[in-house]
Amino acid sequence: xxxxxxxxxxxxxxxxxxxxxxxxxxxxxxxxxxxxxxxxxxxxxxxxxxxxxxxxxxxxxxxxxxxxxxxxxxxxxxxxxxxxxxxxxxxxxxxxxxxxxxxxxxxxxxx
Amino acid sequence: xxxxxxxxxxxxxxxxxxxxxxxxxxxxxxxxxxxxxxxxxxxxxxxxxxxxxxxxxxxxxxxxxxxxxxxxxxxxxxxxxxxxxxxxxxxxxxxxxxxxxxxxxxxxxxxxxxxxxxxxx
Numbered sequence: 001x002x003x004x005x006x007x008x009x010x011x012x013x014x015x016x017x018x019x020x021x022x023x024x025x026x027x028x029x030x031x032x033x034x035x036x037x038x039x040x041x042x043x044x045x046x047x048x049x050x051x052x053x054x055x056x057x058x059x060x061x062x063x064x065x066x067x068x069x070x071x072x073x074x075x076x077x078x079x080x081x082x083x084x085x086x087x088x089x090x091x092x093x094x095x096x097x098x099x100x101x102x103x104x105x106x107x108x109x110x111x
Numbered sequence: 112x113x114x115x116x117x118x119x120x121x122x123x124x125x126x127x128x129x130x131x132x133x134x135x136x137x138x139x140x141x142x143x144x145x146x147x148x149x150x151x152x153x154x155x156x157x158x159x160x161x162x163x164x165x166x167x168x169x170x171x172x173x174x175x176x177x178x179x180x181x182x183x184x185x186x187x188x189x190x191x192x193x194x195x196x197x198x199x200x201x202x203x204x205x206x207x208x209x210x211x212x213x214x215x216x217x218x219x220x221x222x223x224x225x226x227x228x229x230x231x232x
Contacts, residue, residue, distance in 0.1 A: 034217035045207060045225050046158065051218040089158055093217050098171035100148065100160040100211070
């Protein structure tokens, strides 16, 4: 099973909104409501920011939101702040329930 | 609060075996709710799932690494471990352990801080 497809980079100015896409297949992203997103700052471990497509864990800003359409999931960050500059990874449940899939990662630059 | 901590050698010679341990604190590893996973990240690259273990000992591996990977659990120590044999420079990476929930909610959380393993003679 191939990795999920994310854009290599996105950028936005403070206060703006950006969206990061995560494309998969009907056997993963499109088939389940189980897409999660992780934020990773340089030298740090990934941190869960969205689970089950659109749910935020406790403590995560409501500026982070998730959605899904067909085989593509999206992470939207509104009101961009300098601290949002990081790498973002998506992950999805798959039809082979014993496997885990990650996207290739997207580098977010806050201009 | 659940915490995970990786430990093990930071330098491994080519063709030898990489061995890491993840110590879980704040909750029992012997839970029917979660899996315990290993994930790695080569320098400057993305995340790669290595494998997973359930408290019962059932294991699941990335097909691309399956022939070289063994994950085990020691419930008495609240630890799970990774062994990767016949390593090469391509196995140089930061190795993370993480708790994985399959259902009813699906996520990796929390993650350990990660440990860099360099494969070099």
